Amino acid sequence: MAVSDQNRGAGLDTTVEASVILPAVRRPGLKRRHRQLLIDLLYAGPQLALYISLQIIPFAIAFPVVFTDQVDFLDQDIDFIGLANVMSVFQEPLAPRFFDALGRTAIFAVMSYMTVYVLGFLLALAMYEITSRLRGFFFTIIYMPWMVSGIGIGLILVMLVSPDTGTLNLILEELGLGRNILDAKSSGASMFALPIIYGWKTAGFNMALFLGGLLAIPRETIESAMMDGASYVQRVLFIYIPQIIPSIVIATIFSMINSFGIFDEAVGIGGLSGNPNAEFVSVLIYQLGFGATAVGGAKVGTLAQGITISLLVFVPLVFLAFYLNRLQKRLQYH
Numbered sequence: 001m002a003v004s005d006q007n008r009g010a011g012l013d014t015t016v017e018a019s020v021i022l023p024a025v026r027r028p029g030l031k032r033r034h035r036q037l038l039i040d041l042l043y044a045g046p047q048l049a050l051y052i053s054l055q056i057i058p059f060a061i062a063f064p065v066v067f068t069d070q071v072d073f074l075d076q077d078i079d080f081i082g083l084a085n086v087m088s089v090f091q092e093p094l095a096p097r098f099f100d101a102l103g104r105t106a107i108f109a110v111m112s113y114m115t116v117y118v119l120g121f122l123l124a125l126a127m128y129e130i131t132s133r134l135r136g137f138f139f140t141i142i143y144m145p146w147m148v149s150g151i152g153i154g155l156i157l158v159m160l161v162s163p164d165t166g167t168l169n170l171i172l173e174e175l176g177l178g179r180n181i182l183d184a185k186s187s188g189a190s191m192f193a194l195p196i197i198y199g200w201k202t203a204g205f206n207m208a209l210f211l212g213g214l215l216a217i218p219r220e221t222i223e224s225a226m227m228d229g230a231s232y233v234q235r236v237l238f239i240y241i242p243q244i245i246p247s248i249v250i251a252t253i254f255s256m257i258n259s260f261g262i263f264d265e266a267v268g269i270g271g272l273s274g275n276p277n278a279e280f281v282s283v284l285i286y287q288l289g290f291g292a293t294a295v296g297g298a299k300v301g302t303l304a305q306g307i308t309i310s311l312l313v314f315v316p317l318v319f320l321a322f323y324l325n326r327l328q329k330r331l332q333y334h
Contacts, residue, residue: 062307071302072290085308094301098309101284107191108280109259115199116255120206125236127207128214143204154268157197158184184269190277198265202258209251213244249328253321260313285310 066085070078089098123142127135148156160168161182173179183189217240225235241248263271263282271278272287279287288306 063311065304066308066311068304069302070304073303075303085302085304086312088305089308089312094305097279097284101279101281102313104187104191104277104279105260105262105281108195108262109256111192111195112198112202112259113252113255115195115203116206116251119199119203120251121210123203123207124210124214125240127211139204139207142207145201146204148201150262150264151268153197153201154194154265157189157194157265157269160184160197161189161193185275185277187277190266190269190275194265194269198262202255205254206251209247209254210244213247214240217243246328249324253324256317256320260317281309281313 067080067082068078069081069084088094127139127142130138158166160166162184163169163180163182166182166184169180169182172181182193184193221239221243222235225239230238261282262280263286266278266280266283269275269278271280271283285306288301288309289303290306
């Protein structure tokens with residue numbers, strides 16, 4: 001404090017000049033945001049570390065191989081060949097096998113995606129409407145096939161439709177409809193029967209996705225629609241489905257990734273043992289990358305070609321996933 005007297009002897013007032021130092025303004029939400037960020041990192045850290053170590057780092061290591069002629073993991077004589085591997089995918093002799101595998105996988109993806117709604121969504125609607133205490137029991141029974149391994153799914157299909165010993169073939173024969181009508185190694189089994197039994201496996205998982213979205217719908221919205229005379233079909237089309245768009249997008253992404261990554265199920269029906277109808281994209285990549293041999297001992301391809309095909313399939317799927325994510329936000333807010 002500074003004090004100055006002006007004309008004190010003349011009886012004038014004293015002027016006091018005071019300077020006050022205010023404390024620094026604190027942001028009450030700053031420490032809270034830091035604490036929340038730390039909690040988020042603790043939750044996401046282990047998964048992020050796994051993703052980086054098992055996805056990003058292997059991708060960074062594998063990407064340069066695309067531009068080389070590396071035959072397998074033991075090859076020491078590696079030369080730079082530019083985009084020759086990319087060109088070889090669309091040329092003989094690899095192009096027919098690649099396009100056949102890609103078309104087979106695309107058909108499987110479409111059929112599998114149909115089971116997402118025929119089984120997963122319809123089961124979610126049924127579970128949503130059930131008010132009995134047995135709903136948890138039914139949910140467990142439906143979800144249990146999701147724990148069956150992919151090899152097990154393929155072997156179940158073989159047990160059902162294999163010639164001579166397949167259960168369905170024996171039933172059809174007893175009914176007098178014919179002998180050995182179905183074959184586990186036929187194109188119909190790999191592109192139609194396999195998606196159906198795979199849909200049975202994933203029905204519980206997709207049901208859980210859709211059921212989570214349905215349970216998030218405010219009950220007042222549904223009751224208001226019922227009071228206005230909306231039928232059940234109208235409620236499904238105009239209330240349920242618009243409200244569960246995030247669940248639909250997530251189910252679509254999972255179905256797309258799982259369909260193009262199908263491998264164990266294909267191996268179960270002979271994908272690595274001479275069944276050409278079970279050669280999906282993932283099986284072809286494995287045969288190229290790990291030096292499998294074709295009939296007669298001829299080398300199928302190279303490790304570099306296998307990695308090239310995986311990138312050619314992976315990159316469009318990534319862009320499609322980003323597009324679906326943006327579409328979800330646009331539909332959700334409009």
